[in-house]
Amino acid sequence: MSKNMVKPGQSFLDKTVQLTGSIDNVLAMAILNNVGITDVLTVGGSLKASGVTKQTVVRFFNAAEPATLFTGATGGDITDNDGIGFMAIEDNFIVG
Secondary structure (H helix, E strand, O other): OOOOEOOOOOOHHHHHHHHHOOHHHHHHHHHHHOOOOOOOOOOOOEOOOOOOOOHHHHHHHHHOOOOOOOOOOOOOOOOOOOOHHHOOEOOOEOOO
16 A cells, blocks of 8 residues: 555645655645645545655654544534633633
């Protein structure tokens, strides 16, 4: 299995760091692969690396492949009525 192949849960930023060793290469990778940096990648698809910047990071992620894609379906959905801006003290924001 190629390290350039997209695994479930991987974002374009994950693959950029895994293949090049640095997030600094995100624009070069996007241009090389004709994709946007926020595009959702196709699982099983392949990306070309723009060149390795930090070999130690690439070696680390050869063993531990990053997969940080958040779609809202994992870990609970994000709703408009949550968060500190919508809470009232001692109503749904408990102090103490």
